[in-house]
Amino acid sequence: MYQISCTKAVDGATVDTWKSPQLTVHPSVNSKLKRFLDIVGSLVGLLILSILFVPIAIAIRIDSPGSIFFTQERYGLYGGSFRIRKFRSMVSNAEKLKSLVHNEADGLIFKNKNDFRVTRIGRFLRSTSLDELPQFWNVLVGEMSLVGTRPPTKDEVSQYNQRHWQRLNVKPGLTGEWQVNGRSQIKDFEQIVDLDLQYQKKWYPMYDLLLIVKTFFMIVGRVGAF
Template identity: 45%
Template sequence: MPAARWREPLWVRGHRARAVVADFGCASLSGALAFFVRFGEVTPYVVPYVVLSAALPVVWVCAIALNRAYEARLIGLGPEEFQRVLQCGFMITAALAVGAYVTKTDVARGYVVLAVPLATALTLLVRYRLRRSLHRRRARGGCMRRVVAVGHRAAAAELVDRLRRERYHGMEVVGVCVPRGGGPEVAGVPVLGGLSDVPLVVGQAEADTVAVLACPEMDGTALRRLAWRLEKTHTDLVVAPALMEVAGPRTTIRPVAGLPLLHVDHPELAGLRQVVKMLFDRVGAGALLVLLSPLLLALALAVRVSGPGPVLFRQTRVGRDGAEFMIYKFRTMVTDAEQRKITLMSDDGGVLFKIRNDPRVTPVGAWLRRHSMDELPQLINVVLGHMSLVGPRPPLPEEVARYGDDVRRRLLVRPGMTGLWQVSGRSDLSWEESVRLDLRYVENWSLMLDLQILWKTWSAVARGAGAY
């Protein structure tokens, strides 16, 4: 394929330009604040500090660029962008401290204490806001990478469905190449050729990324030759391993005998990290019970005056390793809800029973459900050790009785008040999608993932989307 003139998409260049301007502004503001905090009045000795304050924005942007934090592949996804900004902060702070020690001056003291840490914090905050803005544009269909999927039809269809559900990834499949080529569409995306036609299809579809899925025909030799042909047009090449739900710190690339082998660690479902998670859950839930006690009392009063029946709804659920426990929630339905259930038909074809407009739900209960306020009493379950703040959805015994071997893996950890299912669509999710998200959580659990889910839960609850 002849080499074509390569140009980055306009949205990539625009996003990078905004990041550079924002980083420069954050460092300028931090340097100015550090200068005025250190010097309340002008003296003859402030010249070095003026120079340092003026140089900090340039040094800051150059350091971030040298650390490759402006690369297009980092835009809008994953923690690496933020990690590289943190690395720059640590490196500059260390350089200033060492320089001050070697030269026997205190010129770096104000910057070690204030300027560089403040620049790092402001940059991280602004980068987060830029990412949120980018995700909103992607939700409307803009700022997307054009992807050609390479692999078998089933794998390509699954990739298309996932990227359509999670548009914040910024990838849109515009063409598919399958082993034998031709044939009908794959999940509404045209099949444009076979495995040998990938470079031509990339030009035809004006794509900037090729995603190679698990495919026996694409062995090491074929993949290497494809990479050589794609590098002429600077087309990104990503390879999806067969372990679709295992990611993050559990996977590392280890070169063995000249081969890059993907090493997969076992999930840490016991040990010190789980003890830390348990302490975090119980201390956090206890603190929330104390802080939210006025709200809990107000909600209890609202449920009590809304109609006859108890304030709290108690139900048997299944927890870790299949142990049953009693879950607590604010009552949101009429007292004879279970008897009326047999006359209703679920909107979901899977194990779950759910109805978008359930006639058994009271007006107060509908509001509580929309904002997940009915689940606040589950903080008691977290304190008692039955549940976690974050985890899979707590299932009913009759649901567990219908689980297959794969689905039972959800029971290896404590169920949670919130989880990936809560921040990814809640009741709008199908049974299969809920299971997939719960299994992804079990396979990739970490305390950082818990914190990210808790952060996203606030916006999901405020929107009220998918709750009924």
């Protein structure tokens, strides 16, 4: 089991990192064009968030008592920790009820298509990816990218082997190969890792733009999300 053991500077911020195998510096990490796309895209996303925030917040509170946001620690580039915020799509005590939900996925992910903890408005937010809007802030400050890997949780990272760690050679993203190749329909963690490593091999600056366009059509068609 890996343990948090030191601090490290990532994009100017000092974060806790895990003991991990030697990680390779991927070209995307230092790409100025990728960072430019992230800044522009996140500003557009935050503008959309500012427009939709009030109606979404009201809908969440009417549908289910509790906070507007769901906050969680995630792990990104080289195992650096950061906090994400999403619009809350589950009941407020969802974590306490997790043991009552059957995990339909294989490996280090948790998925259930008919998870009873998901609220009515939450299902809509998930299917349209509106619950992800607050994460544009993580992109703007450099903790995430528009395109990358799915950011894992602490309990997932603690069980990573050397192959799994390779997916953290790039920043976590709002979208990625997993998003345009099935989204929530992908229930095998090893397949997600395959897609993440495929992204690293295929990557070139404009490839991110291609995946963003594909993601847009996936979201509009509500393909593969639940």
